[in-house]
Amino acid sequence: MLRVAGVSKAFGAVRVLHEVELDAAAGVITGIIGPNGAGKSTLLYVIGGLLKPDTGRIVLEGADITAVVPYKRALRGLVRTFQLSRELGELTVLENLLFARPNQTGESVWKAFAFPHRVRCEERAAADHARTILERVGLWRLADQPARGLSGGQKKLLELCRALMLDPKVILLDEPAAGVSPPMRAEISRVIRTLCDGGITFVIVEHDMDMVASICERIYVFAEGTNLTCGSFKEIAADRRVVDAYLGGLK
Numbered sequence: 001m002l003r004v005a006g007v008s009k010a011f012g013a014v015r016v017l018h019e020v021e022l023d024a025a026a027g028v029i030t031g032i033i034g035p036n037g038a039g040k041s042t043l044l045y046v047i048g049g050l051l052k053p054d055t056g057r058i059v060l061e062g063a064d065i066t067a068v069v070p071y072k073r074a075l076r077g078l079v080r081t082f083q084l085s086r087e088l089g090e091l092t093v094l095e096n097l098l099f100a101r102p103n104q105t106g107e108s109v110w111k112a113f114a115f116p117h118r119v120r121c122e123e124r125a126a127a128d129h130a131r132t133i134l135e136r137v138g139l140w141r142l143a144d145q146p147a148r149g150l151s152g153g154q155k156k157l158l159e160l161c162r163a164l165m166l167d168p169k170v171i172l173l174d175e176p177a178a179g180v181s182p183p184m185r186a187e188i189s190r191v192i193r194t195l196c197d198g199g200i201t202f203v204i205v206e207h208d209m210d211m212v213a214s215i216c217e218r219i220y221v222f223a224e225g226t227n228l229t230c231g232s233f234k235e236i237a238a239d240r241r242v243v244d245a246y247l248g249g250l251k
Helices: 040-048 070-075 093-100 109-114 116-137 152-164 182-197 209-215 233-237 240-245
Strands: 002-011 014-024 029-033 055-060 078-080 170-174 201-205 218-223 226-231
Touching: 002 040, 014 029, 014 040, 014 055, 014 201, 014 218, 014 226, 029 040, 029 182, 029 209, 040 078, 040 170, 040 201, 070 078, 093 116, 093 152, 116 152, 116 182, 152 170, 152 182, 182 201, 182 209, 218 233, 226 233, 226 240, 233 240
Parallel strands: 029 201, 029 218, 078 170, 170 201
Antiparallel strands: 002 014, 002 055, 218 226
16 A cells, blocks of 8 residues: 655755665554654655655555655545644634545635535535544534644544545554543544554554554564564564664663
8 A cells, every 4th residue: 555665864964764664554554663763753754745755765556656745645545644733723623624625616716606506515515524524533522612622632533533534545643642641542542443444544653552552563663764673563572673772761
């Protein structure tokens, strides 16, 4: 589904990524772990198109998208969320989702006047789609509440809901458990697992090893900007290199 092939990235003399390799199979939750400064978030920026790699390729469903701009990657089904939630606080939860719906006729002033019936139909369809998504993730009771009033964990789910409005094939998540209470971490894990079972591929950067162990089927370990190893959680936890580079520091 998604392949990162030989990607390198440097900022001046500082090498952040070096010949990174990653394969995310369709319908699988792939985890990326490693110490701070290992290049994990930088890799998500490169995959999402916000940073251009110095070398290497990003391939989605067999097509090279290395030169494709971020919004076109999103329209192709590659969507990401960020570590810090960026909700539109004055809008309701539902309105935050409607704002994320792409390619609406009403976005054009002249088309809104020329095709009012089409605009109304699209708005109804978008609202129905948004409410279905909110029901799937357990936020539908808050649909008409201002987004600013959500808890930290609920805002993480709202970010995920907005990504779902683009009908994604692959979602990149940057630390979905960061700053979230244990019960909400469990709920976020449940939602991710349910969505994956429904056919969405996930690539997750995460420090919470309980979440990684519970939902990630394949895990890549990064150290100093490059792949250290990959495998199941059981396999990487038994790898002395991983313990020395990362897991040992978490104890």
